[in-house]
Amino acid sequence: MSTAETFELDETGKIDITDIYNKPDPMVYYSTLNDLDYQIPETAKPVFQRFISAYRQAYGKDKVRVLDVGCSYGVNAAILKCNLEMEQLYDIYASQAGRITQRDQLLAHDQTLMEERIKDAELEVVGLDISKSAIDYAVAAHLLDDGVAANLEAGAPPPEAAAVLDEADLVISTGCIGYVGKKTMKGILDANAPRRPWMAHFVLRMFPFDEIGTMLEDFGYVTEKVENQTFVQRRFASEDEREHVLQRLSELGIDASGLEAEGWYHAEAFISRPAEDQAATSIGELAPSA
Numbered sequence: 497m498s499t500a501e502t503f504e505l506d507e508t509g510k511i512d513i514t515d516i517y518n519k520p521d522p523m524v525y526y527s528t529l530n531d532l533d534y535q536i537p538e539t540a541k542p543v544f545q546r547f548i549s550a551y552r553q554a555y556g557k558d559k560v561r562v563l564d565v566g567c568s569y570g571v572n573a574a575i576l577k578c579n580l581e582m583e584q585l586y587d588i589y590a591s592q593a594g595r596i597t598q599r600d601q602l603l604a605h606d607q608t609l610m611e612e613r614i615k616d617a618e619l620e621v622v623g624l625d626i627s628k629s630a631i632d633y634a635v636a637a638h639l640l641d642d643g644v645a646a647n648l649e650a651g652a653p654p655p656e657a658a659a660v661l662d663e664a665d666l667v668i669s670t671g672c673i674g675y676v677g678k679k680t681m682k683g684i685l686d687a688n689a690p691r692r693p694w695m696a697h698f699v700l701r702m703f704p705f706d707e708i709g710t711m712l713e714d715f716g717y718v719t720e721k722v723e724n725q726t727f728v729q730r731r732f733a734s735e736d737e738r739e740h741v742l743q744r745l746s747e748l749g750i751d752a753s754g755l756e757a758e759g760w761y762h763a764e765a766f767i768s769r770p771a772e773d774q775a776a777t778s779i780g781e782l783a784p785s786a
């Protein structure tokens with residue numbers, strides 16, 4: 497039995513891995529998620545890259561600021577800024593296991609990694625996460641340009657959070673909707689007003705996006721779902737988790753055949769932009785069918 501199979505299920509039927517989100521460094525995060533073949537930052541990467549590039553073209557600016565919601569230890573930041581793959585991140589941290597015993601050593605290792613591998617120096621990535629440990633690590637390691645630990649589901653952003661959340665050109669997320677919903681997105685919009693950042697969220701099919709979509713509509717956004725394509729997130733940790741998730745999907749009227757029924761979580765991509773920006777790039781260009 498792998499470590500991942502020993503976690504309890506939470507109320508949504510997913511395994512509860514909150515514990516791995518709150519360690520002083522990302523070693524356990526990466527080893528556990530590698531066990532589960534977690535790959536949504538990788539499957540989302542080409543869409544994010546096209547999305548960032550479409551924004552740059554539409555607004556004629558190279559330097560852009562991305563806010564990653566539920567950023568954890570800066571996974572999307574590392575992938576997008578350094579053009580890394582998830583597999584490389586897993587290898588990088590696995591290769592440090594046993595060699596690096598102190599958090600400071602790992603921080604120094606990651607700072608060097610970011611300096612050596614940076615590919616898109618004009619891309620600023622800031623992060624929001626409920627986990628202070630993850631944010632502290634990602635900022636100190638220079639994976640994130642800035643970050644804030646806050647739970648916007650519980651209330652409006654504190655003043656120190658607003659300064660990190662504002663000035664966002666784009667807002668992205670992987671694996672986070674479900675933990676967060678419309679309150680968090682509204683808090684981000686309020687912090688940015690009157691600016692309306694473009695948004696791209698990868699959302700498990702068991703978590704409807706409707707409430708967030710409706711709230712965004714009130715701010716003049718149009719949300720489009722990438723059609724005829726799903727994005728693999730990870731495999732189920734256990735038969736128990738599979739059964740609960742299939743049950744939940746069935747209750748939502750979602751056909752799991754060929755997708756979750758094969759043993760993997762699948763996410764959908766939702767792209768939300770102010771109505772007047774929608775024509776800038778078609779959804780088909782952002783996520784061409786395979």
Ligand SMILES: C[S@@+](CC[C@H](N)C(=O)[O-])C[C@H]1O[C@@H](n2cnc3c(N)ncnc32)[C@H](O)[C@@H]1O
Nearest residue numbers: 517566567568571625626627647670671672675
């Ligand atoms: C599955 S992880 C995804 C992390 C990262 N985006 C990735 O794909 O590797 C979910 C993240 O959501 C964060 N999270 C949970 N509740 C949150 C909240 N209320 N506000 C912000 N982040 C939250 C967790 O701490 C965790 O880092």
